[in-house]
Amino acid sequence: MNGVGEFFSWSRFVDDIPRLLPYLPVTLGIVAYAIILGVFLGMVIALLRIHGQWFFQPFLRLYISFMRGTPMLVQILIVFYGLPIVLQALGIEANRWDKIVFVYIAFALNEGAFLSEIFRSSILSVPTGQMEAALSVGLTRWQAYRRIVLPQAIRIALPSFGTDFIALFHGTSLAFLIGVVDIMGRAKTLGASTKHALEAYLFIALLFIVASALLRLLFHFLDRKLSYT
Amino acid sequence: MIEIKDVQKSFNGQSVLKKVSLQVEDGDVVAVLGPSGSGKTTFLRCINFLEHADAGELSIGPKTVDLNRASKREILAVRRKTAFVFQNYNLFNNKTVLENIMEGLVTARKVPVKAAREKAEESLVWVGLKEKRDAYPAQLSGGQQQRVGIARAVVLEPEVILFDEPTSAMDPELVGETLEVIRKVAHRGITMIIVTHEMSFAREIANKVVFMDGGVVVEEGTPEEIFGHPKEERTKKFLSRFINAESMYYI
Numbered sequence: 001m002n003g004v005g006e007f008f009s010w011s012r013f014v015d016d017i018p019r020l021l022p023y024l025p026v027t028l029g030i031v032a033y034a035i036i037l038g039v040f041l042g043m044v045i046a047l048l049r050i051h052g053q054w055f056f057q058p059f060l061r062l063y064i065s066f067m068r069g070t071p072m073l074v075q076i077l078i079v080f081y082g083l084p085i086v087l088q089a090l091g092i093e094a095n096r097w098d099k100i101v102f103v104y105i106a107f108a109l110n111e112g113a114f115l116s117e118i119f120r121s122s123i124l125s126v127p128t129g130q131m132e133a134a135l136s137v138g139l140t141r142w143q144a145y146r147r148i149v150l151p152q153a154i155r156i157a158l159p160s161f162g163t164d165f166i167a168l169f170h171g172t173s174l175a176f177l178i179g180v181v182d183i184m185g186r187a188k189t190l191g192a193s194t195k196h197a198l199e200a201y202l203f204i205a206l207l208f209i210v211a212s213a214l215l216r217l218l219f220h221f222l223d224r225k226l227s228y229t
Numbered sequence: 230m231i232e233i234k235d236v237q238k239s240f241n242g243q244s245v246l247k248k249v250s251l252q253v254e255d256g257d258v259v260a261v262l263g264p265s266g267s268g269k270t271t272f273l274r275c276i277n278f279l280e281h282a283d284a285g286e287l288s289i290g291p292k293t294v295d296l297n298r299a300s301k302r303e304i305l306a307v308r309r310k311t312a313f314v315f316q317n318y319n320l321f322n323n324k325t326v327l328e329n330i331m332e333g334l335v336t337a338r339k340v341p342v343k344a345a346r347e348k349a350e351e352s353l354v355w356v357g358l359k360e361k362r363d364a365y366p367a368q369l370s371g372g373q374q375q376r377v378g379i380a381r382a383v384v385l386e387p388e389v390i391l392f393d394e395p396t397s398a399m400d401p402e403l404v405g406e407t408l409e410v411i412r413k414v415a416h417r418g419i420t421m422i423i424v425t426h427e428m429s430f431a432r433e434i435a436n437k438v439v440f441m442d443g444g445v446v447v448e449e450g451t452p453e454e455i456f457g458h459p460k461e462e463r464t465k466k467f468l469s470r471f472i473n474a475e476s477m478y479y480i
Contacts, residue, residue, distance in 0.1 A: 129319035132279050136313035137333030137385065140305060147336060151323045228323050228365045 026182040038111025045116035067113030079106040122157035162219030236285035260431035263441035312382035318374040320366035372403030
């Protein structure tokens with residue numbers, strides 16, 4: 001009974017795989033919600049930061065510096081415990097919402113802040129002459145944005161966006177701390193019931209490595225595909 | 230006819246244009262000369278609302294707009310009757326040469342894609358860059374980029390094309406081919422206003438020359454009048470510097 005097998009065995013590792021994999025969609029769901037809502041939110045904030053009235057600016061800056069200046073875990077906990085109170089004041093009952101909804105919201109808010117800064121700097125780094133040329137051939141400001149400025153800004157944002165995407169993926173591993181049973185949460189319960197946690201965590205590490213590599217490949221491919229030089 | 234009246238503009242309290250006016254007849258080629266900082270580029274940009282003038286009026290044909298208080302719709306209408314050729318070319322970096330020329334036709338003027346492509350190809354042949362139709366701006370020389378810039382303006386068949394120092398950012402050996410294309414635009418009878426430092430070119434192609442300095446029009450007249458017999462002291466001084474420089478160049 002002594003030896004390495006006590007701490008790690010391949011057979012337990014293999015056994016854990018079918019017990020963990022069904023929870024991968026939960027993790028992917030967090031990533032998907034965070035990215036979709038985050039991109040939307042980030043774009044709106046970036047445009048407001050560039051073109052919005054001065055009145056908005058202090059609030060947006062405060063929001064962004066809070067999201068970038070506090071740990072993700074703290075943000076999840078604040079949303080989890082704080083949001084129901086805020087919503088209650090507005091007459092919305094959130095106490096019975098699924099825990100994962102708070103995780104979606106926390107990650108979307110966080111992504112929105114980070115992406116807004118990436119988008120903002122990318123938009124500002126497109127030379128002003130591009131907008132001027134678009135206006136000069138008779139495009140409206142919105143058409144110029146949509147057809148000329150944003151495509152170039154997206155191209156510039158792509159590498160940072162990829163890095164951010166991978167970090168987000170890794171960040172989801174915090175969700176189990178408020179009791180969401182994603183792949184991490186499942187590993188924890190498996191560890192508790194079988195007294196062997198290492199195999200599950202190693203499998204998760206492997207999964208994250210593969211996911212990161214795939215994402216990096218995807219962004220590398222997009223980078224080449226969208227190049228226009 | 231295009232009439233620009235009493236344009237005023239200041240940046241941070243510094244007055245750059247002090248009531249500048251200009252009348253341009255259809256088919257005119259107007260060269261605007263003057264030292265750097267004289268306001269000529271700002272003047273040109275105000276016509277196209279790339280710069281928001283503090284005061285002034287612009288009439289293209291029968292329609293008059295207030296340069297300071299024009300509505301979005303009026304601004305768009307003016308932009309769709311004018312075209313601009315930039316000093317730094319400003320081709321759309323994310324579009325091919327052909328797409329650059331088509332953009333204004335398709336998106337702004339709602340010309341069907343097929344017809345727009347035909348027109349764009351025609352204009353590309355006209356500036357001698359047919360083989361570059363699928364290249365991106367970054368793959369072209371400065372001179373080639375500017376020729377595309379000119380094609381992009383000409384294809385819109387505007388009432389006037391505004392050229393802002395079209396050859397100033399170029400390597401000297403590329404200036405010739407670009408001026409050649411601008412000459413072709415002039416021969417087509419398209420109305421143009423050109424801000425330039427190419428004195429001999431201005432003298433050759435313009436039928437009206439405007440000399441600006443310190444935010445005002447100092448003198449205007451035919452090329453013969455301005456280059457041959459300038460009346461104002463400032464004009465004489467400015468031109469003598471250039472003529473000296475040019476004759477130096479030939480030594």
